[in-house]
Amino acid sequence: MQLLGIAQEPALLPAPTSEDQVSPKTxxxxxxxxxxLFEGRPQRTDGCLTKENLYKEAQVSRATMNRVPAILxxxxxxxxxHVSGLLRDTGSDRDVTDRATxxxxxxxxxxxxxxxxxxxxAVAFHHAVRGAHDDLAATMDRLREATGNGDFAYYxxxxxxxxxxxQPAETAVQWLDDAQSVRERxxxxxxARRDHLRSTQ
Structure with a gap:
């Protein structure tokens, strides 16, 4: 599938491996x-890159699809x-927030x-570079919700x-260096990103 307007190279597709527990034809x-799905040429589905579409597009069962871990x-x-692509375009006018949505x-x-x-x-970095304080606050709210179980709380x-x-008052994150040095970095x-964008205008 061509997600967010970024074409995928066929070479990215995994080659057959000994782990594949299905026939070569499957x-x-x-x-x-x-x-x-990568290239936006679905034949049997709406083209979204989901497990359901993958097994329907291949005309196999879900169980069969799950036996090919390299594909998943x-x-x-x-x-x-694509998340990395957002970081590449941080602070630019390249529809970062729409692509993130x-x-x-x-x-x-x-x-x-x-x-x-x-x-x-990545979205927060974009808003910080642009000085979009309200958007940054909204992103932080989503981030707190996404890390509410403690996983990735350092984000x-x-x-x-x-x-x-x-610094969030509820933080339990401990850095190898002192917190102030980490924040400054x-x-x-x-x-640095702002300076780079100014220099390329």
């Missing part, structure tokens, strides 16, 4: 289906790459919720530092 059908791992890799839906539908904290941190501290906001990234 594995080939799944890989062909994944390629069609590829889905996470592609979505992760679409990507947030794709990640949720795909069941890869562990990517949400990273996605929200909240990182986001506060990037936005030059007070994250804030310096924002300042």
């Amino acid at each position: 594995a080939a059908a799944l890989r062909a289906a994944m390629t069609r 791992d590829q889905r996470a890799t592609v979505l992760y790459a 679409v990507l947030r839906t794709e990640v949720t539908v795909a069941g890869l919720v562990w990517l949400i904290p990273l996605l929200e941190t 909240v501290d990182i986001t506060a530092a990037m936005g030059d906001l007070p 994250w804030r310096a990234l924002v300042i």
Whole structure:
């Protein structure tokens, strides 16, 4: 599937491995289906990159699809790459927030919720660079919700530092260096990105 307007190279598709517990014909059908979804050429589905669409596109059962782990791992890799694309365009006018909204839906539908904290941190970096304080606050609220179980809680501290906001009072994060030095380094990234964008205008 061509997510967010970024084309996927066929070479990204995993090659057959000894782990594939299906026939070569079935594995080939799944890989062909994944390629069609990546490239926006679905034949039997709406084209969204989901498990359900993958097995329907390949005309196999869900159980059969689950026996080909390399195919499923590829889905996470592609979505992760799109989050990286947001970081690449931080502070620019390249529809970062709109792309993030679409990507947030794709990640949720795909069941890869562990990517949400990273996605929200990338969006927070964008808002910090642009000085969009209200948008940054809204992003931090989503990030707190996504890390409420304690996993990836350090992203909240990182986001506060990037936005030059007070350290969260409830934080339990312990850094290897002192907290102030860590905060200054994250804030310096924002300042460096602003300087870079000014120099390229």
